Amino acid sequence: MNHGSPRPPVAPARSGVPEHGRVPKYYLVKTQLEDLLGELGPGGRLPTEIELSARYGVARATLRQALRDLLLEGRLRRLGRGTVVAGAKIEQPLSLASYTEGVTRQGLRPGRTLVALDRLPADPGLAGALGVEEDEPVWHLERVLYADEERVGLESTYVAVARVPRLDGDFDPAGSFYAYLRAQGLELGGAHERIETVLATPREALLIGTPPALPMLLLHRRSRDAAGAPFEQVRTLYRGDRFSFTLDLGAPTAH
Incomplete structure (x- = not known):
């Protein structure tokens, strides 16, 4: 029987983070965008890709991959030539x-x-x-x-x-x-x-x-x-x- 210190509780699952801890850059940008979506609220218009790339210090290709994920998940939607925060499904x-x-x-x-x-x-x-x-x-x-x-x-x-x-x-x-x-x-x-x-x-x-x-x-x-x-x-x-x-x-x- 193990009489040592009790084992710590199992940590909750880390959303989207692999066990090796190496997170793709686009995913980090996606989590930052999710915070922005919460601030803007449903119907809020996102800044342009140029502005977002500069804000997060990433290439346009990386930013677009993060935006694509959010679009496919229904968190964002296209409106005219821009992108807005989608409402609930x-x-x-x-x-x-x-x-x-x-x-x-x-x-x-x-x-x-x-x-x-x-x-x-x-x-x-x-x-x-x-x-x-x-x-x-x-x-x-x-x-x-x-x-x-x-x-x-x-x-x-x-x-x-x-x-x-x-x-x-x-x-x-x-x-x-x-x-x-x-x-x-x-x-x-x-x-x-x-x-x-x-x-x-x-x-x-x-x-x-x-x-x-x-x-x-x-x-x-x-x-x-x-x-x-x-x-x-x-x-x-x-x-x-x-x-x-x-x-x-x-x-x-x-x-």
Whole structure:
């Protein structure tokens, strides 16, 4: 048994600092920039790159790497020809609710613009997901998502034409699809959702208005109606720098 002096408590993890203690110069600049962001507050405009390089005594390339990290993390955002401190990320609950409901709870104004509303024959994969016959007509509804007039995502919804035959005539593409379903007397009973990180395709990045290198959060949802039958398939791409997702968990059950 060791009767010597007690061991000191384990030091808390050092954020971003490797065990060998050698910290890349860009990371030191990033920590200094984080202090500056706190001083400026959301919406505050950063000084120019020339001014920041002089302030921290680093090359422009080093500064840009630090800024790039903060942009990808959603701490900064481009505004015109400048850079400003970003506000908090939008928290979207993982629940069977519409995008409108989730964004509205954040005190933001949701919006959508229509990219396409097409009627097409279901291929084998889509037919299986929607519980229809192959080549049966389905709607493909594609829309850009907005929060306070900022483009933040891209949503593609597939649903059988037989379920909502008048979708192309009496649905407002700027509105909530789930609110439209409820108005038609249709209720969803549940869904399976999967999340992964991806990079947007060039087309998707252009529609959302982001650089292709910006990480995205991709949600795949397959919904069921109140009777448990397949109803819709949704693919939603969210900007990784603007969104986070929340889920309330209950206590584990004993087995």
